[in-house]
Amino acid sequence: MDRNPRISNRVSNIGKSAIHEMTRLSKQVEDVAFLSWAKPTSDTPEHIKEGAIAAIRDGLVGGYSENLGLVKLREEIVGKLERDNNTEATPAEIMVTVGAIEGLAAAVMAIIDPGDEVILPTPTYSTHIRQVVMASGKPVLVPLIEENDFALDIDGIRKAITPRTRAIIYCSPSNPTGTAFSEEQLRQLAECALENNLMIITDEAYEYFVFDDHKHFSIASIPEMKKNVVSCYTFTKSYAMTGWRIGYLHADEEMIPQINKAHIPFAICAPVVSQYAALSALQGPQNCVREFREHYLATRNLMCDRLDRLGSVFDYRRPSGSYLMFPRILLDEGKDSTAFCVKLLKEARVSTTPGIAFGPTGQGHLRLSFCVPEETINKAFDRMESYFG
Numbered sequence: 271m272d273r274n275p276r277i278s279n280r281v282s283n284i285g286k287s288a289i290h291e292m293t294r295l296s297k298q299v300e301d302v303a304f305l306s307w308a309k310p311t312s313d314t315p316e317h318i319k320e321g322a323i324a325a326i327r328d329g330l331v332g333g334y335s336e337n338l339g340l341v342k343l344r345e346e347i348v349g350k351l352e353r354d355n356n357t358e359a360t361p362a363e364i365m366v367t368v369g370a371i372e373g374l375a376a377a378v379m380a381i382i383d384p385g386d387e388v389i390l391p392t393p394t395y396s397t398h399i400r401q402v403v404m405a406s407g408k409p410v411l412v413p414l415i416e417e418n419d420f421a422l423d424i425d426g427i428r429k430a431i432t433p434r435t436r437a438i439i440y441c442s443p444s445n446p447t448g449t450a451f452s453e454e455q456l457r458q459l460a461e462c463a464l465e466n467n468l469m470i471i472t473d474e475a476y477e478y479f480v481f482d483d484h485k486h487f488s489i490a491s492i493p494e495m496k497k498n499v500v501s502c503y504t505f506t507k508s509y510a511m512t513g514w515r516i517g518y519l520h521a522d523e524e525m526i527p528q529i530n531k532a533h534i535p536f537a538i539c540a541p542v543v544s545q546y547a548a549l550s551a552l553q554g555p556q557n558c559v560r561e562f563r564e565h566y567l568a569t570r571n572l573m574c575d576r577l578d579r580l581g582s583v584f585d586y587r588r589p590s591g592s593y594l595m596f597p598r599i600l601l602d603e604g605k606d607s608t609a610f611c612v613k614l615l616k617e618a619r620v621s622t623t624p625g626i627a628f629g630p631t632g633q634g635h636l637r638l639s640f641c642v643p644e645e646t647i648n649k650a651f652d653r654m655e656s657y658f659g
């Protein structure tokens with residue numbers, strides 16, 4: 271008799287995460303220059319931690335909250351959406367989630383039936399692709415246009431629509447390419463969704479990190495899209511709160527109870543202590559967000575300058591947002607991005623993420639993260655300069 275535990279096809283078909291694999295390999299390398307994580311390296315600002323400590327002391331965090339999240343937190347989120355996303359909302363349209371990730375997962379579960387097709391502009395954050403697979407949906411990957419700074423291919427998206435298409439998922443600013451999609455393109459995408467009655471699920475985790483003349487645009491700010499968008503946000507990046515696991519989503523009032531049915535079996539509610547921390551984040555001073563953005567702008571510029579000196583090895587698009595970039599590897603050995611990144615780690619002690627982790631169009635690239643101190647960027651590029659010398 272076969273005594274191996276039976277694993278569902280849904281899960282066993284999912285491959286290993288290249289990001290976690292690179293992290294594991296990086297731990298074996300001494301004094302590694304680490305450019306492979308997309309998480310803020312700063313600690314959570316003090317006033318946010320104090321808000322959580324006060325809630326613990328006041329005995330407010332030992333029980334569940336409402337499944338949708340604390341009412342006063344949802345009220346603050348409504349104010350934030352109006353102020354920063356140009357989006358009208360009510361507390362009944364907000365669900366507080368366990369990071370953006372659980373919100374995205376619950377939205378996908380609520381919207382996708384087995385066999386439904388979901389269009390994802392790629393390269394993209396691989397978790398989105400996995401979430402569709404977990405819901406037994408079919409990811410349909412439409413390449414971004416690299417020559418055009420990884421812009422959306424609206425015609426390509428239109429051509430990919432079939433009677434089985436149910437939704438489009440995108441993240442802007444993008445992980446891994448660093449592109450903040452333009453308002454013009456997102457308006458075209460909205461038109462396309464409305465014409466075909468598709469849902470759009472957005473991941474706006476990097477909403478505050480947009481540079482130069484670019485602006486973050488929330489597709490939910492288009493009034494006609496009200497019933498067709500689920501917008502997912504997080505405190506993780508904006509307030510350096512990765513470990514608190516706290517985010518939220520905004521959707522039409524009729525949609526929220528349905529998404530809540532998926533949220534409850536995953537989470538019951540978001541961690542209550544983190545909800546109080548999030549409340550302090552929204553009610554407190556916002557200069558921490560500005561300071562993070564300024565730091566990422568400086569590190570982006572430094573990384574681009576250093577890449578310019580390695581012009582025979584990498585070609586790159588200057589990121590308009592996030593704190594990630596996605597250079598193309600010009601060397602022959604870069605065709606296999608995993609082998610290239612593993613070799614770079616072992617021989618030059620620089621940790622990066624292979625582009626293939628972000629879908630097939632990511633092959634031949636690598637993802638570099640600039641949410642690190644300037645010294646780390648300089649150390650990594652000094653090493654690469656002497657390695658590729």
Ligand SMILES: Cc1ncc(COP(=O)(O)O)c(C=O)c1O
Nearest residue numbers: 308369370371395445475504506
């Ligand atoms: C595009 C994107 N969305 C979501 C997340 C995770 O967000 P959270 O910590 O809020 O679940 C990440 C983390 O790297 C990300 O890059």
